[in-house]
Amino acid sequence: xxxxxxxxxxxxxxxxxxDKAAELARRALANGVDPLEAVNLGFAVGITFxxxxxxxxxxxxxxxxxxxxxxxxxMDILEPEMLKRGSERERLGKVVLGTARGDIHDIGKNLxxxxxxxxxxxxxxxGSSVTPEQFVAKAxxxxxxxxxxxxxxxxxxxxxxxxxEALDRNGLRPRVKAxxxxxxxxxxxxxxxxxxxxxxxxxxxxxxxxxLMGRVLTRGTxxx
Amino acid sequence: MRPRIQLLGADLIGxxxxxxxxxxxxxxxxxxxxxxxxxxxAGVEVGVATNDGVAHIPEPLxxxxxxxxxxxxxxxxxxxxxxxxxxGDDVHFDPGSCCVQMLDPETxxxxxxxxxxxxxxxQVAEMLPQFAAQSTxxxxxxxxxxxxxxxPSAIGDLYRLFIVLQHSDKPVVTGSFSAAGLQxxxxxxxxxxxxxxxxxQQPRAVFDVCPSPPLNWSEFGSHNxxxxxxxxxxxxxxxxxxxxxxxxxxxxxxxxxxxxEVLAGITLHQLAGPGSPVVWGGAPAIFDMRTGGAPxxxxxxxxxxxxxxxxxxxxxxxxHGYLVAxxxxxxxxxxxxxxARSAMLGTLAGINMISGAxxxxxxxxxxxxxxxxDAESIASAQRLARGIEVRGQEVRGDDVRGETLATAMFAQxxxxxxxxxxxxxxxxxxxxxxxxxxxxxRSARGLEPPSDVFTRARARVDELVSQYRKPSLSEDVxxxxxxxxxxxxxxxxxxxxxxxxxxxALPRNWAL
Numbered sequence: 023x024x025x026x027x028x029x030x031x032x033x034x035x036x037x038x039x040x041d042k043a044a045e046l047a048r049r050a051l052a053n054g055v056d057p058l059e060a061v062n063l064g065f066a067v068g069i070t071f072x073x074x075x076x077x078x079x080x081x082x083x084x085x086x087x088x089x090x091x092x093x094x095x096x097m098d099i100l101e102p103e104m105l106k107r108g109s110e111r112e113r114l115g116k117v118v119l120g121t122a123r124g125d126i127h128d129i130g131k132n133l134x135x136x137x138x139x140x141x142x143x144x145x146x147x148x149g150s151s152v153t154p155e156q157f158v159a160k161a162x163x164x165x166x167x168x169x170x171x172x173x174x175x176x177x178x179x180x181x182x183x184x185x186x187e188a189l190d191r192n193g194l195r196p197r198v199k200a201x202x203x204x205x206x207x208x209x210x211x212x213x214x215x216x217x218x219x220x221x222x223x224x225x226x227x228x229x230x231x232x233x234l235m236g237r238v239l240t241r242g243t244x245x246x
Numbered sequence: 247m248r249p250r251i252q253l254l255g256a257d258l259i260g261x262x263x264x265x266x267x268x269x270x271x272x273x274x275x276x277x278x279x280x281x282x283x284x285x286x287x288a289g290v291e292v293g294v295a296t297n298d299g300v301a302h303i304p305e306p307l308x309x310x311x312x313x314x315x316x317x318x319x320x321x322x323x324x325x326x327x328x329x330x331x332x333x334g335d336d337v338h339f340d341p342g343s344c345c346v347q348m349l350d351p352e353t354x355x356x357x358x359x360x361x362x363x364x365x366x367x368x369q370v371a372e373m374l375p376q377f378a379a380q381s382t383x384x385x386x387x388x389x390x391x392x393x394x395x396x397x398p399s400a401i402g403d404l405y406r407l408f409i410v411l412q413h414s415d416k417p418v419v420t421g422s423f424s425a426a427g428l429q430x431x432x433x434x435x436x437x438x439x440x441x442x443x444x445x446x447q448q449p450r451a452v453f454d455v456c457p458s459p460p461l462n463w464s465e466f467g468s469h470n471x472x473x474x475x476x477x478x479x480x481x482x483x484x485x486x487x488x489x490x491x492x493x494x495x496x497x498x499x500x501x502x503x504x505x506x507e508v509l510a511g512i513t514l515h516q517l518a519g520p521g522s523p524v525v526w527g528g529a530p531a532i533f534d535m536r537t538g539g540a541p542x543x544x545x546x547x548x549x550x551x552x553x554x555x556x557x558x559x560x561x562x563x564x565x566h567g568y569l570v571a572x573x574x575x576x577x578x579x580x581x582x583x584x585x586a587r588s589a590m591l592g593t594l595a596g597i598n599m600i601s602g603a604x605x606x607x608x609x610x611x612x613x614x615x616x617x618x619x620d621a622e623s624i625a626s627a628q629r630l631a632r633g634i635e636v637r638g639q640e641v642r643g644d645d646v647r648g649e650t651l652a653t654a655m656f657a658q659x660x661x662x663x664x665x666x667x668x669x670x671x672x673x674x675x676x677x678x679x680x681x682x683x684x685x686x687x688r689s690a691r692g693l694e695p696p697s698d699v700f701t702r703a704r705a706r707v708d709e710l711v712s713q714y715r716k717p718s719l720s721e722d723v724x725x726x727x728x729x730x731x732x733x734x735x736x737x738x739x740x741x742x743x744x745x746x747x748x749x750x751a752l753p754r755n756w757a758l
Binding site for chain 2: 076079082083084126127129130133176177205206222223224
């Protein structure tokens with residue numbers, strides 16, 4: 023339970039080294055380190071750093087994905103132990119993701135799923151070409167906080183609108199927030215179809231999701 | 247000597263094709279159900295009998311299909327003249343296609359594109375000899391209400407072609423986003439040329455058809471490919487690997503994937519219609535590792551287009567690429583640099599049709615002002631491609647010795663330096679020099695404050711539009727056009743109603 027171990031954890035995430043991260047997670051458990059501390063003082067610091075580095079142009083998408091993979095490798099070791107102890111990494115929120123109906127392009131969506139997951143969100147990925155009904159059903163099933171719809175093509179952007187309308191029809195909004203993204207998507211389009219948010223890339227999506235969760239909590243507090 | 251750039255060489259092309267053939271067997275290619283029977287009849291093993299099974303296409307079959315592809319073909323203008331030669335090292339340009347936004351020259355903001363924008367683009371491209379063909383350049387957001395956002399739909403594709411055909415005599419590079427849309431567009435072209443047979447003999451249009459990377463010929467892509475092959479209307483296979491995103495990160499790896507996707511497309515196409523014209527085309531790009539976008543102005547994107555075309559040329563096929571576009575949001579120095587550079591590179595690569603002029607913001611927005619600036623870059627590239635020529639024969643006569651490079655002219659001027667007065671100068675300067683339009687500023691500083699290129703481009707667009715004359719179409723052809731559009735709009739409304747969508751609406755003055 024030493025600073026060097028946390029430092030090595032952080033470094034394994036920045037290096038994008040899943041094997042190293044898993045090994046460090048195992049060593050932490052063997053040394054009696056609290057798994058939650060290993061996450062909060064070690065691995066999660068690394069993923070935040072990676073995000074910041076990406077934000078300022080020092081790291082690139084392949085680096086970021088490797089960092090997220092390393093994070094996942096560490097969490098796969100630590101999470102069962104946390105469950106046993108009844109301690110859980112703070113979940114920032116539940117996010118249902120998918121690409122719009124008719125759109126098979128899922129690179130962007132996968133990226134957002136990976137980065138959000140590494141940042142502490144719980145992700146329910148419905149895959150590609152998802153109908154509005156499937157989004158609604160999943161959001162109800164898991165009691166989602168956020169629904170994210172991706173569309174690459176101008177032809178499938180209409181599908182984003184359809185999901186938002188379906189969420190409205192089913193009375194899920196404003197509690198469930200709808201966010202959109204994709205190459206052809208603009209903030210103007212997001213405003214036009216009444217989305218709660220839009221981001222240009224996966225890292226901004228983390229900020230967006232955190233902000234939206236903040237708004238949810240604030241409102242919850244007011245209601246209480 | 248025609249200057250040329252090659253990036254690959256025979257050895258590397260051989261390796262690219264060998265690996266491309268390997269990819270067609272393993273992992274194979276995902277294909278739409280429309281072509282499963284066609285492939286099975288040719289002895290190809292196709293996975294699950296449902297939609298999008300994976301086909302494992304053996305090299306001998308691909309080679310057999312390659313052998314039946316025409317080595318070249320022409321697109322014809324409305325007058326029935328050959329206007330575009332797909333084949334050899336001939337290079338042509340057409341504006342970029344299917345943008346959804348237009349750069350407003352007043353506000354410098356991108357706004358949804360409309361019918362009036364498409365008309366203006368067609369008018370300008372019609373006036374510029376740099377563009378051998380038109381394209382269905384922008385989506386008419388005022389025309390398509392069927393899905394609520396004016397995105398391209400079946401009727402949207404048809405409507406754009408309808409607008410272009412009314413305003414242009416040039417050939418058209420177009421495409422359809424649905425199988426139903428393609429059918430309507432064929433009716434329109436038949437109405438224009440006179441009969442399906444005439445359309446086959448003298449095609450006025452070429453249709454872009456796109457596989458989805460990696461190695462996926464989707465339902466509608468497969469469908470369009472075989473419909474075009476059977477109608478004998480030229481198909482342009484536009485494979486668009488994104489190096490590092492949807493394709494191997496190495497340029498050589500992406501060129502290999504591109505080859506496999508196009509070879510698979512050619513196989514489907516030639517099985518459906520042996521001998522039908524098809525183009526080895528593409529819009530390959532790198533994948534931007536910061537934004538996840540496809541930077542069309544990157545030099546590596548140009549290199550991919552050049553290399554992909556080089557493989558096609560090695561196979562003796564007509565080629566296409568997507569260049570002369572930029573990632574800049576304005577018509578600024580970045581836009582000019584990126585577009586001029588790729589116009590030059592594409593020309594030196596001898597790509598038969600180069601699409602993309604006029605586009606900014608990584609193909610998300612169109613600027614007609616940029617189109618006239620790009621025309622200047624294209625003209626410069628075309629000039630470069632002609633190379634350094636030895637001439638003089640044209641002015642032989644009197645006592646002029648035309649064959650010398652300089653001595654005959656010096657024999658006349660001595661050391662006076664009066665070349666401007668020479669007969670040769672007057673006779674040859676138009677061939678030696680490309681004479682730019684006023685978009686290019688070469689003037690000496692005068693009393694008037696100097697203007698920037700965007701200001702001059704705006705004036706040039708206005709000038710070209712004022713000089714433009716609409717082609718005179720017979721009442722009969724116009725009536726046929728309108729009947730096709732009306733009928734397809736009604737059909738689309740029925741299809742939309744079946745899907746629970748909104749009705750298709752044409753703009754109030756659609757029958758211009």
